[in-house]
Amino acid sequence: MQPIFVGDVQGCAEELEEILGRARARFGERFEALFVGDLVNRGPESLRALELAFDLVEKGRARYVLGNHELGLLLAGLGLRPLRSIDTAVEILDSPDASFWMEWLRRRPLVAEGILGERPYVMVHAAAHPDWSLPELVARARGVEARLAAPSLDLALHFLAADPREDPERDLLERLVHCRSIPGAGRWSREEPSRPDEAWHAVWTRRGHRYGVVYGHWAMQGLHVAPGLRGLDTGCVHHGRGRTGYLTAWLPDLRRADPFQIPDEGFWKVQARRRYFIEASDEP
Numbered sequence: 001m002q003p004i005f006v007g008d009v010q011g012c013a014e015e016l017e018e019i020l021g022r023a024r025a026r027f028g029e030r031f032e033a034l035f036v037g038d039l040v041n042r043g044p045e046s047l048r049a050l051e052l053a054f055d056l057v058e059k060g061r062a063r064y065v066l067g068n069h070e071l072g073l074l075l076a077g078l079g080l081r082p083l084r085s086i087d088t089a090v091e092i093l094d095s096p097d098a099s100f101w102m103e104w105l106r107r108r109p110l111v112a113e114g115i116l117g118e119r120p121y122v123m124v125h126a127a128a129h130p131d132w133s134l135p136e137l138v139a140r141a142r143g144v145e146a147r148l149a150a151p152s153l154d155l156a157l158h159f160l161a162a163d164p165r166e167d168p169e170r171d172l173l174e175r176l177v178h179c180r181s182i183p184g185a186g187r188w189s190r191e192e193p194s195r196p197d198e199a200w201h202a203v204w205t206r207r208g209h210r211y212g213v214v215y216g217h218w219a220m221q222g223l224h225v226a227p228g229l230r231g232l233d234t235g236c237v238h239h240g241r242g243r244t245g246y247l248t249a250w251l252p253d254l255r256r257a258d259p260f261q262i263p264d265e266g267f268w269k270v271q272a273r274r275r276y277f278i279e280a281s282d283e284p
């Protein structure tokens with residue numbers, strides 16, 4: 001099975017179809033798609049992107065971790081946060097199957113672990129915690145997932161409504177899908193780092209972990225290829241916002257003992273079909 005990691009789709013279903021078409025042409029059914037989260041929102045076809053992933057996940061041929069835009073959709077669907085006009089994923093909440101999608105989404109994982117060659121790895125939307133081993137990261141994320149996937153929607157709502165400053169698992173949920181920088185010991189931030197050495201992955205790299213991390217979420221950074229790290233958000237949905245946007249897939253070379261080594265040419269880049277970025281100047 002060839003793993004194919006797919007960066008932030010954000011409703012760019014045509015570009016996702018092209019990636020999946022190339023995968024089928026090259027590997028038939030012998031590939032596994034791995035979505036780093038943010039399948040939905042801001043782009044033109046969130047529901048179609050979600051359905052494409054759903055079909056593969058339900059056949060056991062894909063894995064999908066939640067991103068901040070899935071979290072935002074859950075918060076909006078539960079009435080905990082308003083959507084803005086640029087939040088095109090509202091089409092999912094407006095669909096006849098809205099409650100089905102809410103239930104399916106809140107049962108998705110926040111991290112997915114595996115092994116590539118001889119290297120264990122984790123896939124997470126935004127960032128790994130630099131101070132945690134892979135088993136600790138996975139165990140703590142499973143605790144958060146269990147609360148999100150609680151037996152009743154009321155319990156999940158209670159969890160999502162909690163204050164991250166008072167509930168460490170609620171804070172970890174935010175961190176896994178939003179973190180970009182570590183501005184000091186014991187802190188994390190969703191903002192771009194003010195110095196390069198405060199990027200979450202710079203701190204993570206200094207800790208000397210043996211596992212790899214595949215992530216998304218950071219379109220302004222673009223494709224990030226470094227030892228142990230593959231950042232795949234290349235801003236497909238931001239096409240026209242001062243740069244060319246792509247949907248990127250990473251096909252690790254399984255003939256290598258460490259597919260996370262560099263250099264690495266194993267990427268498919270599909271350019272955005274058109275400008276998707278909507279000016280938000282009318283937003284409050």
Ligand SMILES: [Mn+2]
Nearest residue numbers: 038067068217
């Ligand atoms: Mn994101």
